[in-house]
Amino acid sequence: EVRLLQSGGGLVQPGGSLTLSCAASGFIFNNYAMTWVRQAPGKGLEWVSTINGPASDTFYADSVRGRFTISRDNSKNIVYLQMNSRSAGDTAVYYCVKGMSAGSWLAGDVWGQGTTVTVS
């Protein structure tokens, strides 16, 4: 069974650093790009960041570029999202999402359970 198990998150103060983790199982991890998507309370989905399968390319939304860093450890089947300089606008449920190819994410066919980050 393909699964994404997220960890990290919680109530955090503005500023500082927080890292979200997403452990994958049930598929060949380095064959697929991975993405983080967030959803602020009562709001819609927002694409945050994508990393390709080999971890050679990363992409960021303007709203987080320079503050967030996406990375992956293909030996451990884990993707990370390091969040620096957090602000109240980063309060959201964060989802880890599996893509449909190694080079580009294209669409998310498997979603993690979501983890809540509250900046206050």
Added chain:
Amino acid sequence: QSALTQPRSVSGSPGQSVTISCTGTSSDVGGHNYVSWYQQHPGKAPKLMIYDVINRPSGVPDRFSGSKSGSTASLTISGLQAEDEADYYCCSYAGARYVFGTGTEVTVL
């Protein structure tokens, strides 16, 4: 990075068809055939319903279909059922980034 435009809500009776539009620009929807659609029930993670404009993942009922014309993509739900009541989001590749739609609430009357 403006969100793609979707109607705020659509509704229909059981058995009817509803169509949700997703309007973007030539930089996203109009420029790439990588539009996907997601269904989200309250408190749940989104679920992929359509990818690459028209393709259905295995397990998604064929009542769900996708299409695109110019810079507007559409999701049609035929034979509306009670369990289809949910929020729906489109998403498009936009060249080194992705953009989601504003979301549409589907109500089954």
